[in-house]
Amino acid sequence: MTDKPMLQVVDLTIAFPTAAVVDQVSFEIPQGGTMGLVGESGSGKSMTSLAVMGLLPREARTTGRISFMDEELLGRSDRQMRRLRGDRMAMIFQDPLSSLNPYYTVGFQIAEAYRAHRGGSRRAGLRRAVEAMDRVKIVDADKRVNHYPHQFSGGMRQRVMIAMALVCEPELIIADEPTTALDVTVQAQILELLAEVQQSTGAGMLFITHDLAVVSQVSDRITVMRHGRTVEQGTAEQIFSRPSNDYTRQLLAATPRLDDQVDLPEPILTPVGSEDS
Amino acid sequence: MISYILKRLLGAVVTMLAVIFFTFIIFFYLTPDPAASICGDACTPDTIVQIRRQLGLEEPFFVQFWAFLSGIFVGRTYGEGTAAEIYCSAPCLGYSFQYRTDVFDGIVDRLPVTITIAVGAAVLWILSGVAAGVISAVKQGTWWDRGAMMFALAGVSLPNYFVALVLQYLLVVQLQWLPFPAVVGFTDDPTRWFQTYIMPWTVLALMYASMYARLTRTNMIDTLGENFMRTAHAKGLRPAPIMLRHGLRPSLTPVVTLLGMDFATLLGGALITETVFGLNGVGRWAYNAIGTNDQPVIMGVTLLAAFAVIIANIVVDLTYTALDPRVRESTK
Numbered sequence: 001m002t003d004k005p006m007l008q009v010v011d012l013t014i015a016f017p018t019a020a021v022v023d024q025v026s027f028e029i030p031q032g033g034t035m036g037l038v039g040e041s042g043s044g045k046s047m048t049s050l051a052v053m054g055l056l057p058r059e060a061r062t063t064g065r066i067s068f069m070d071e072e073l074l075g076r077s078d079r080q081m082r083r084l085r086g087d088r089m090a091m092i093f094q095d096p097l098s099s100l101n102p103y104y105t106v107g108f109q110i111a112e113a114y115r116a117h118r119g120g121s122r123r124a125g126l127r128r129a130v131e132a133m134d135r136v137k138i139v140d141a142d143k144r145v146n147h148y149p150h151q152f153s154g155g156m157r158q159r160v161m162i163a164m165a166l167v168c169e170p171e172l173i174i175a176d177e178p179t180t181a182l183d184v185t186v187q188a189q190i191l192e193l194l195a196e197v198q199q200s201t202g203a204g205m206l207f208i209t210h211d212l213a214v215v216s217q218v219s220d221r222i223t224v225m226r227h228g229r230t231v232e233q234g235t236a237e238q239i240f241s242r243p244s245n246d247y248t249r250q251l252l253a254a255t256p257r258l259d260d261q262v263d264l265p266e267p268i269l270t271p272v273g274s275e276d277s
Numbered sequence: 278m279i280s281y282i283l284k285r286l287l288g289a290v291v292t293m294l295a296v297i298f299f300t301f302i303i304f305f306y307l308t309p310d311p312a313a314s315i316c317g318d319a320c321t322p323d324t325i326v327q328i329r330r331q332l333g334l335e336e337p338f339f340v341q342f343w344a345f346l347s348g349i350f351v352g353r354t355y356g357e358g359t360a361a362e363i364y365c366s367a368p369c370l371g372y373s374f375q376y377r378t379d380v381f382d383g384i385v386d387r388l389p390v391t392i393t394i395a396v397g398a399a400v401l402w403i404l405s406g407v408a409a410g411v412i413s414a415v416k417q418g419t420w421w422d423r424g425a426m427m428f429a430l431a432g433v434s435l436p437n438y439f440v441a442l443v444l445q446y447l448l449v450v451q452l453q454w455l456p457f458p459a460v461v462g463f464t465d466d467p468t469r470w471f472q473t474y475i476m477p478w479t480v481l482a483l484m485y486a487s488m489y490a491r492l493t494r495t496n497m498i499d500t501l502g503e504n505f506m507r508t509a510h511a512k513g514l515r516p517a518p519i520m521l522r523h524g525l526r527p528s529l530t531p532v533v534t535l536l537g538m539d540f541a542t543l544l545g546g547a548l549i550t551e552t553v554f555g556l557n558g559v560g561r562w563a564y565n566a567i568g569t570n571d572q573p574v575i576m577g578v579t580l581l582a583a584f585a586v587i588i589a590n591i592v593v594d595l596t597y598t599a600l601d602p603r604v605r606e607s608t609k
Contacts (some may be wrong), residue, residue, distance in 0.1 A: 086513030098504035102603060103526050113512040148602040164512070243570055255337075 411494025432487030545582025
């Protein structure tokens with residue numbers, strides 16, 4: 001690991017003609033590190049991630065700096081950003097069903113991401129797709145590659161999305177609420193998978209969520225956002241044990257925890273055998 | 278898949294029988310006496326009765342219906358045992374005493390003209406309509422979009438007999454760029470063939486392309502808002518595959534439905550267009566037959582149109598299964 005951050009966002013401001021949605025947000029991700037971006041909906045966390053990808057709507061005006069591996073991204077042309085997207089930085093979205101095109105097989109869609117940047121035949125692309133699906137632990141990847149998104153379960157679809165993001169071995173993965181649409185057990189599996197993937201590829205990750213419980217599992221550092229501004233920033237440890245901001249404290253208090261003490265009601269029936277006879 | 282097709286075909290047969298039945302009722306009860314119109318000027322009540330006998334019109338409804346229905350499969354003989362016996366071979370859709378021809382043969386003779394008009398126009402309107410729709414959707418809100426939609430509005434609003442007459446007057450009469458339309462075979466004189474059909478194609482295509490442009494635009498705008506479009510951008514695809522592969526294909530499903538219906542309707546005769554340009558297709562035949570109350574012809578063309586729509590319905594549904602993998606699943 002070098003000292004230089006892989007992604008550095010400095011004073012990022014995003015404004016639409018009607019309103020500013022992100023105001024002077026700064027954070028950085030070290031090589032192979034994970035930054036958790038936490039906030040309620042409308043806090044500007046997704047807009048921040050789209051700005052990094054260069055996917056903001058045309059009418060959005062951005063100022064500040066976004067530098068990725070020492071290259072400035074803001075002000076780049078569409079074509080230059082297109083070369084980066086899907087290749088050196090990839091994104092995983094919230095709802096895998098609607099984020100996959102129902103008309104094409106998952107293999108085609110994964111291969112498409114690969115071939116857009118590396119070229120090669122359809123067949124070679126499909127081979128890559130199978131490999132990527134293997135890596136995200138989709139069983140029978142060589143068969144599943146020809147299936148359509150609707151033939152997968154929610155968790156499997158998100159694995160497909162992750163495979164698609166991984167296929168070009170990006171340096172930065174942006175995960176925008178990747179587990180929100182999934183049920184809790186599947187959520188845990190996907191988080192585990194993301195952590196594994198990150199470890200094996202050494203990619204940096206920007207992890208966006210509204211859920212502090214989730215972010216605590218994946219992030220070294222956390223930025224809490226509200227109304228487009230940074231509320232608090234620090235290591236996961238700091239944020240969880242010594243939150244300095246009121247809003248962060250409220251967020252923490254709103255997160256249910258497994259070790260919470262709950263007053264269980266007394267059982268109505270006494271267990272068999274313990275009755276006095 | 279095969280059982281699905283068989284099921285659909287069986288359904289089509291039932292529908293077709295129902296259509297024949299109801300069409301027959303309409304013609305049996307609601308139209309003027311065909312014998313009178315065949316009879317002509319020097320007509321006595323006796324001759325009318327005679328003609329009615331020959332046509333089998335004196336028989337009760339179900340006997341006549343049965344004669345018509347069985348005629349389709351095994352043929353029938355008009356005026357059996359009389360001197361003027363006429364045999365109409367299967368598939369017999371009736372016999373036109375005015376044209377002195379088997380209705381089915383009459384349709385078969387005229388169908389190539391109608392099909393040529395329909396196919397050529399369809400190719401033209403799909404290409405131009407879908408292209409205009411895609412451009413409008415991608416350039417939504419720009420002058421491209423407004424221009425295309427203005428043009429589409431005009432295309433839908435202008436009655437096609439009007440466009441046909443204006444075109445004919447301009448191109449044939451005034452500028453003399455094109456000769457008067459006359460039906461020739463493609464192999465006989467390809468240039469003349471093209472010159473004849475280009476006007477009816479354009480007239481029909483203008484109207485339909487306008488509808489297709491608007492439909493494509495609406496669907497495409499919906500699709501462009503889908504999450505998978507954002508994924509396509511995030512993958513770093515080029516604009517063309519993003520728009521065509523991810524944007525256009527899902528937007529085409531409703532276009533296919535409409536195309537099936539419109540094309541089928543045209544096979545039943547492009548009545549106005551054929552008549553204005555004097556092309557001897559099925560539509561013009563029906564138009565003339567309406568004027569002279571030649572019921573077997575009207576009924577025959579009506580059934581042809583119904584048949585085309587029913588078949589088109591099945592073709593459209595089968596095309597869906599090719600277009601949409603989710604539909605494919607449900608037809609297995």
